[in-house]
Amino acid sequence: MALARADGGAGATARAYWSxxxxxxMTPPVAASLFGAVLAGRLEAAVAAVHVVAIFAAVYTAHVKDGYVDFYARGEDDDHPLTERGCRVGLVGSTATFAACCLLLLALVDWVAVALTLPTWLIAYHHAPQLDTNPVTATTGYPLGIALAILGGFYVQTSALAAIAVGFALVFLVLLSGVKVIDDTQDYEYDRSIRKRTVAVALGPERAYTLAYGLITTALLIVVGFAVARVFPPTTVLAVLAFGAVAVVARRADPTVATMLLVRGSYVFLAVLVTAVWFEPLSALG
Structure with missing residues (x-):
């Protein structure tokens, strides 16, 4: 049986899976894993690579499962490159890859590394159709995965957790939850028509916007607070200024443009944080 809907050839199948x-x-979760390693102040390349592949496999699982549910179960999408069997094969492959990475983390680090990594796959696999229908889990699933990627990336390097890793995980959980609320506002009318309860549907677009920017502001204030407390390098405040400027512009835009600005602003935010930590080692904070 064919794996790709367009054609049964090897090239078409490869393109379907690559799609x-x-x-x-996918870039932010992988970058979050590497950011965790940067926070650790050292880089064991082999174990970092295993964790990165695990995170990639988890996010790939989410995309294949979402596509399968939206096209074959819900009928929401107009097209999908994979057949039903192709989706199942893709899920088996990504899950097997993830499981192999977990076994390697168990051997190279310990069970805690697996415990911090395993939930990323559970969130990914159950995002659709279970988690994406509840306002809380639909909003926090992806941000929680990012937070776990930071913690896991840090832990596999140090076999311990520290305040700075937990602090940054919290910041991204709150910040990206705000961005996700705005992202979901784009589909308010459609989600409402199919009774999909996102935050925008539950609260209404205006109150959802207020909540979203409240979460974003809270995340930025957390960075400032941790910088003042010397948990974060003081220069991380520059990331607050950079993202804050993007948020001010996005606040005046419609949900589609706002989401585009905030997602790209998140990349800048992360880049400035990485630079701040890289050039101001944690040992200098004492």
């Missing part, structure tokens, strides 16, 4: 790689959404 499930979405850089805009």
């Amino acid at each position: 499930q790689v979405h850089p805009v959404f």
